[in-house]
Amino acid sequence: MKLNRLNVIVTVLSLGSIFVAVGYTASHLPPSPNQKAPEVEKIEKPVATTTAVSLLPQVGVVAVSGQEYQAEVIGFGEATPRYELTLSAEISGKIDSVSRQFESGQVIKKGTVLGQINDISYQQALTQAQTDVAQAELDLLEEQREGEQAKSEWLRSGLSGEPASPLVLRTPQLAQATAALENAKLALKKAKQDVAYTKITAPFDALVVSRDIQPGSYVQTGTQLGTLYSIAEVEINVPLSDLQWQNLPDFDNAELAKTPWNVTLYSANGHNQWQGYIERVEQHLTQTSRQRSLIVVVDNPLAQQADLYPGTFVKAQINGKTLSNLWQLPSSAISQQGDIWFVDDNGLLAKSAAAIAFEKEGFVYVSPIANEQQTQSGLMQIIKRPLSSFKVGIKVLAKVEV
Known part of the structure; x- marks a missing residue:
């Protein structure tokens, strides 16, 4: 009985294998001419498009438009004493x-x-000068008295008019005695000054x-x-280029004397900071750099939280005018050749020379590129990190980055 059951199971498995083989063969045979091929589900085109787009090189961009920003001017100079x-x-x-x-x-x-300085000889000269003044005063008094006597005698003589010679009334003698006294006083003044100069003072x-x-x-x-x-103050001579001067107000020295323009100064390593002000601007160009300078002053440099010593090299940060219609871009967006790369409405790479107005805290502020290169949306997709391998007209996939 067990044997018969085994035979039945083997027979059933064999028949099943045959049917499976026949079905697989039939499914892979080409259809007959009179038989329609089964409909194949169409692949949607968007899938193919997505696959094609994903093969494009991807670039990171920032979307920018013209905005208003306050310019910042950076200059460098050395702290020097006002008086040396x-x-x-x-x-x-x-x-x-x-x-x-x-x-x-x-x-x-x-x-x-x-x-x-040893002052013995100068003290002696001072004493002599004092003696000369006393003698000159005495001589003057005697001459004045003699002049009065001469005039009195002339009047008693009964002669009319003036004497034939001024010597009669001792007028020249009186003038000489007066001048001698003045000279003696000046000599005394010099002697006192020389004595004072024996002490070397600040x-x-x-x-x-x-x-x-x-x-x-x-x-x-x-x-x-x-x-x-x-040590009352130090000055920093900060030379600036023509472009930097354009970003600053039209300074007038008379106005700066009334209302100084504040400036922030930093040490070369950036660890120390000082507050100064523009005291004046120079009205000439230096022969070496052909630049014009402004003078920044820091009061009481040795009484600051961090002393500002003469000879210190500093960076000056000056707030300038408010400028309109500028793009704020990361500094990395400017290529080594000084160009801005962007993606146009067709997804193609394009570039334009950068017109930099100023730089500030890792950003560069540039004038918008020519109007014919603007996108329809008014926003420009600027590439954050252009590569040296970029070529104009290459199609790319732009990805906006924060």
């Missing part, structure tokens, strides 16, 4: 002493005594840069004693 003085001796003599304040790096107040609040004397030195009139920098 080579201190010189006003008189000759031996240096008796030098102040400990008269050392490089020291900040001194106006009038600080920096050194002493003419303004200053930073001592160098000292060129020591006790025992002998100096002549005009001998260099040291170098001082004023």
Whole structure:
């Protein structure tokens, strides 16, 4: 009985295999001439289009239109003291002493005594000048008295008119005595000044840069004693190009004296910042760069949170005029050749020379390209990172990036 069941199962499986083989063969035979081929489902064209588009090179773009922006001008310069003085001796003599304040790096107040020149001969000259003044005053008084006596005698003589000679009334003698007194007073004034010059003093609040004397030195009139920098303020000469001047208001020195224009200054490494102002603008071009400069001033440079030392190289950031109809683009959008690449309405690559107005915080602000290259929507699709392999007229797929 078990054997019969096994035979039945084997027979059924064999018949099934035969039917499957016949069905597969029939499905792969070409249809007969009188038999219509079964309809094949059509593939929709959008799928093919999508496949074709996906094969186009993709470029990242930003959509821009003309907007209004405040220009920013960046310049560079070196901080210099308003006054840089080579201190010189006003008189000759031996240096008796030098102040400990008269050392490089020291900040001194106006009038600080920096050194002493031996003053014995100058004190003696002062005493002599005082004596000469006293004698001249005495001579003048005596001459005035003699002149009065001469006039009195002339009147008593009964002679009419004026004397034949001015010597009769001692007029020239009186003039000579008066002039002698004036000369003696001037000599006294000079003697006092020479005594004052024996003390070497600071003419303004200053930073001592160098000292060129020591006790025992002998100096002549005009001998260099040291170098001082004023510390009340520093100046930064910032040369600018013609394009940068166009982005700034028309500065007038008289107006700047009343209302200074604020400027932000940065150190070369960007770690330190100072606030200054435009004090004046120059009215000439330098022979070397052919540029015109503006002068930025920082008050009390050594009293800032971060001291601004003379000689520091700084970057000046100046807010300029408000300009209209500009594109704001990432700096990477300008190619190495100075061109702007964009995608037109037909999806083709095109380029135009960039007319840069100014740059600010990683963006470049340019004038829109020629009107005939504008898109119908009014927005331009500017390529953010143009490649050197780009060629005009290549069809691409633009992808807007934030």
